[in-house]
Amino acid sequence: MALVGLLFTIAAAVYYIPWIVKLISNWIYQYPYIMKLPGPKGLPLVGNVLELAGDGKTTNSSTAPLLFWLECAEKARAEGHSIFTMTALGRTMTFPLNGEMMKAICESPEQLMKGKDYDYLKAWVGEGILISVGDKWKERRKFFSPMFHFSMLEGYLDTFNKHARIFQQQLLKTEGNEIDMFMYVKRCSLDIIVETAMGCDFGIQTNPDHPYPHAIEVYTNFSQRYNTEPQMWVTAIWYLLYHREYKTALNQLHGLTNDIMNERMKRVQTGEVDLNAKKRPLIDHFFGLHEQGKMTLEEVHLEINATIFGGHDTTAATMSWVYWALATQPHFQQQCYEEAYAIFGDSDRDCTHDDLKALEFTERFIRETMRIFAPVPLIERELVSDFKMGEYVIPKGTEIFLNAFLLHHNPEAFPDPWKFDPDRFLIENVSKRHPYDYVPFCAGHRSCLGQKFAMQEMKILTSWVLRKMSLHSDRNLLDNGYATDVVLKPTLGSLMTVKRRVHPE
Ligand code: HEM
Structure with a gap:
């Protein structure tokens, strides 16, 4: 021994x-x-x-x-x-x-390298848009960009509405019981991103036992633990205790993407799917690039995974804070509800592009929620050379932690930073701040490609819920704690009850 x-x-x-x-x-x-x-x-x-x-x-x-x-x-x-x-x-x-220091790093054309903590993602998303640097990253960003143009975003509205409607129905079934909103909204945002990325409906909301969300949970959990639990770095211990479960989850994630890709490719080959259709999922856009010899199928596969990773947990975490902020602040909830009622009345109709523009207070409410509870609290860049930030010289190899949470609680930019005030996002107030003071989607060269997509999705999810139900909690906004996962999660969960509305209130 x-x-x-x-x-x-x-x-x-x-x-x-x-x-x-x-x-x-x-x-x-x-x-x-x-x-x-x-x-x-x-x-x-x-x-x-x-x-x-x-x-x-x-x-x-x-x-x-x-x-x-x-x-x-x-x-x-x-x-x-x-x-x-x-x-x-x-x-x-x-x-x-502050915004000035944030700008220095986000606009530097040299300092684009991600930090070490992203390594855990590679087995699932490869080294593409999320992790690569240099020419490869530039090319990938060019490949993705057309899918987030205004004209393409309109094409996603049907998908947002379809899943938001199911989400609403699922929540109404829970009337009277306390629920953790995070789990419900996570399933909904997964259904949305899977359909917009791969053109298929996993139906996770109505089938919570679907293997996909479980595999994501297991994979991301292991990967994050790997960064902080040194015993996992010892190969023998890793293989003995963890590898099997990790590998099973990873194989499931890749297997499901592969199956969808193969099926869809067959439909492309039989002419059933038009790769140039105006409304098309991301996968068809990438298949088009594959046909032009610009992406291999393996690269398509990994970029689809990257989109699913980048597009679901972020939105789900933000929305669980949004619902929390609504449930704990009934006066603001009433304002959002009245705005939705003025637009939709009692109807069950879909939300259109014009409706989205009219949800002006709702948008400010979401932006203020993302300020107080920055959904991605930590982004890293590793300095490839010594770097001057204002009066400071930071040595090569340092990791710059772009921490939106700290910036969003800067009292110079946001006086009384823990006070929830959607008016901070009135145009006249926004123009008084440095553009980099508020960075929930990061900013500069590597800013979030999906931010308009996410904002549309989140406004739709907020209004679909408030149109038919009110949200209730006995707690106060700041009673919840926040845990720094990849996304910021409420430590108490996003606990609340829903109550069907009787119109008008
Ligand atoms: C509320 C929802 C979202 C938030 C808060 C968010 C936030 C962010 C942040 C902070 C980054 C920078 C990450 C880094 O540099 O390490 C990022 C990058 C990215 N996001 Fe999002 N995101 C959201 C939704 C989405 C959605 C829905 C999609 C796709 C449909 C998406 C696609 C991407 C992509 C492709 C990148 C990589 C950009 C690059 O490196 O050039 N995001 N996001």
Whole structure:
């Protein structure tokens, strides 16, 4: 037994040696810079790991980093700084704290490389639009862009309405019972993205046992744990304890995309599907590029997966905060409802492009929700060279954490930042701010391609719900905690009850 233990320790040490060497050499290079930068000075090499972990009592492990960063941001701002830098286990992280610093990095044509935490995604989405850099990324962005043009977005409205209608029916069935809205809206946003990306209906909302959402859950869970649980890095432990379940989920994800692609390709070959149709799913657009020799089928497959990854959890997390903000603030809910009632009355009709424009207050409500609860709280760029941000010089290898949560709680841009106020998004107020102060979809070169798509979907999902039901909670808006997953999730869940409306109210 002792021998096994010894061998195991030696194997683990050998495994970690390259990592330790890199950690030390990074430290030696970056240390002189870090000492001049504002931010908490942690212990040598381990840095601020303890603060990131929290005390384990008052905060859970996925909330603690955010609370620590908020504290650092407040301190740095009070000292007149517009960034702060911290370190953890050989990683150096710099956080921009206002729009000007955010702009510097987002508009830099050189600093486009994603951070290490994206590596976990590669097995599912490959190295395409979400992760690649340089010419490959530029080409992919060009391939995707036409599908998010205004003319194409109109074509998605039928799909949004179809699934929003089912969503509404599912919620009405729960009347009187407390539900976690996140699960319901997640299934709906998956149905929407699967149909707009692959042209097929998985019917996940009416079949919650569908293997697809389960496989996504297992895969993303494992991948995130991999970043924070070092025992998983030891090959023997990985294969013994985790690999099988992980691989099964991954195979399921790839298998389902493959099946859909094969089926659709057959329909393309028989002429049943027109690749140039005005209303077409993303997959047909990519098949067209494949026919022109610009994408392999494997690349089509991975970009479809990337779209599904980028387009469902983000929308679901945002919408669960939107419903939470409605349920806990009845006066704002009433305003959104009245706006929807003025447009749709008692009807069951679909939401049109003109209706979307008329949902003006609803849009401001959603934007304010995305300010307070930034749905993607963390985006990373790894510096490929030393980089000047305003008066600060940040060393090569530093990860710039583009943390929308910190920017959105900057009191200079958003006075009284925890106050929920949709009027912050009136045109006259928006024009007073730096354009990079508000960045739920990131900004600059790598901004979200799907932001107009998402905004349309979210306005439709909000209005379809309020047209037929009211949302109720005994809690207050800020009673919920927030956990930094890939997306920001409410730690209490998005708990509420729904009640069928009797019109007019
Ligand atoms: C509320 C919903 C959404 C939010 C908050 C959101 C947020 C973001 C953010 C912050 C990024 C930058 C990520 C990074 O640089 O690491 C991003 C990128 C991206 N998003 Fe979204 N997103 C949403 C919905 C969507 C939807 C519905 C789609 C597709 C249908 C989509 C497609 C993409 C793509 C393709 C990129 C990569 C852009 C690039 O690197 O050039 N997103 N999104």
